[in-house]
Amino acid sequence: MPTSPERAPDLDDVLVRNNVKVLGPQDAPVLLLVHGFGCDQSMYGRLLPFLREGDMFRIVMFDHVGAGGSDLGSYDPVAYGTLDRYVDDLLEICEALDLKDVTVVAHSIGAMMAITAAVQRPDLLARMVLLAPSPSYLDDDAAGYVGGMSHPDVEDLLDSLDDNHMAWASAMAPVVMGNAESPELAGELEDSFCRVDPRVMRTFARVTFLSDVRDLLPAVTVPSLIVQCSSDALAPLSVGEYLHAQLPGSELVVLDATGHVPQVSAPAETARVLLSYAAT
Numbered sequence: 001m002p003t004s005p006e007r008a009p010d011l012d013d014v015l016v017r018n019n020v021k022v023l024g025p026q027d028a029p030v031l032l033l034v035h036g037f038g039c040d041q042s043m044y045g046r047l048l049p050f051l052r053e054g055d056m057f058r059i060v061m062f063d064h065v066g067a068g069g070s071d072l073g074s075y076d077p078v079a080y081g082t083l084d085r086y087v088d089d090l091l092e093i094c095e096a097l098d099l100k101d102v103t104v105v106a107h108s109i110g111a112m113m114a115i116t117a118a119v120q121r122p123d124l125l126a127r128m129v130l131l132a133p134s135p136s137y138l139d140d141d142a143a144g145y146v147g148g149m150s151h152p153d154v155e156d157l158l159d160s161l162d163d164n165h166m167a168w169a170s171a172m173a174p175v176v177m178g179n180a181e182s183p184e185l186a187g188e189l190e191d192s193f194c195r196v197d198p199r200v201m202r203t204f205a206r207v208t209f210l211s212d213v214r215d216l217l218p219a220v221t222v223p224s225l226i227v228q229c230s231s232d233a234l235a236p237l238s239v240g241e242y243l244h245a246q247l248p249g250s251e252l253v254v255l256d257a258t259g260h261v262p263q264v265s266a267p268a269e270t271a272r273v274l275l276s277y278a279a280t
Contacts, residue, residue, distance in 0.1 A: 014096040018062040019069035028058040030099050036108030037208040038193045040068025047263040050271030066200030077203050083211045087116045094124045101126040103278050108132055109208040118222040128224040129274050132260045134235045136212040146238045154209045161205050169193035175233050178259025223249040225277040231258040
């Protein structure tokens with residue numbers, strides 16, 4: 001259930017649980033950065049200098065429980081076996097810091113969290129910037145939806161992760177990152193995958209690749225910018241076009257950037273479109 005607006009969670013507990021970091025002027029417009037699967041807030045490191053230039057924004061970053069510097073003792077595999085617990089965390093951070101008119105910048109599975117939060121608490125969110133988003137990674141032939149992965153694809157991916165976390169990370173990171181001409185970027189992502197506790201990685205993988213928020217899209221009232229990469233192994237262009245058609249008040253921008261992590265592979269281009277949207 002979403003956090004009650006009448007009962008904000010304990011500030012210190014939330015800051016520790018999700019390793020919350022706040023940068024920039026307290027009275028500036030808020031950017032809340034939500035990272036994706038197998039990562040932590042450091043994945044926004046290359047984007048951060050652009051966002052901090054001129055102290056235009058109050059930037060709030062955090063780690064999902066089980067990732068980065070979060071409190072692993074707060075991790076419950078049952079609770080975090082659903083998208084809802086991650087959405088609750090996002091909303092509790094907003095409540096604990098008394099954030100208003102938030103622009104949520106959400107990457108990958110983070111976009112599903114942002115969309116769900118926008119339906120539950122539109123009063124907290126001013127807009128969304130969805131980076132390499134997907135409302136569902138699974139193809140749905142009956143509905144004519146192309147998510148980019150078949151059910152056997154996802155089952156093979158999850159089985160491989162269950163079998164050997166490190167080997168999976170080594171094989172999957174170059175696919176996710178793309179940009180084969182810069183192998184150091186895939187190496188960074190592989191390192192990030194390997195840092196995550198294997199039990200967290202397995203559970204979060206199922207949340208990521210089996211969640212589906214398509215039914216929520218017509219109920220979204222928060223305007224959004226969909227930032228799609230020109231070539232993305234996990235979120236094909238058809239996904240961005242689908243989101244744009246289904247999300248009221250949305251805009252779609254297709255970057256020249258390739259891969260699934262544009263804030264790493266093309267931070268300047270990503271920052272340009274993000275700041276142009278967030279500053280209006």
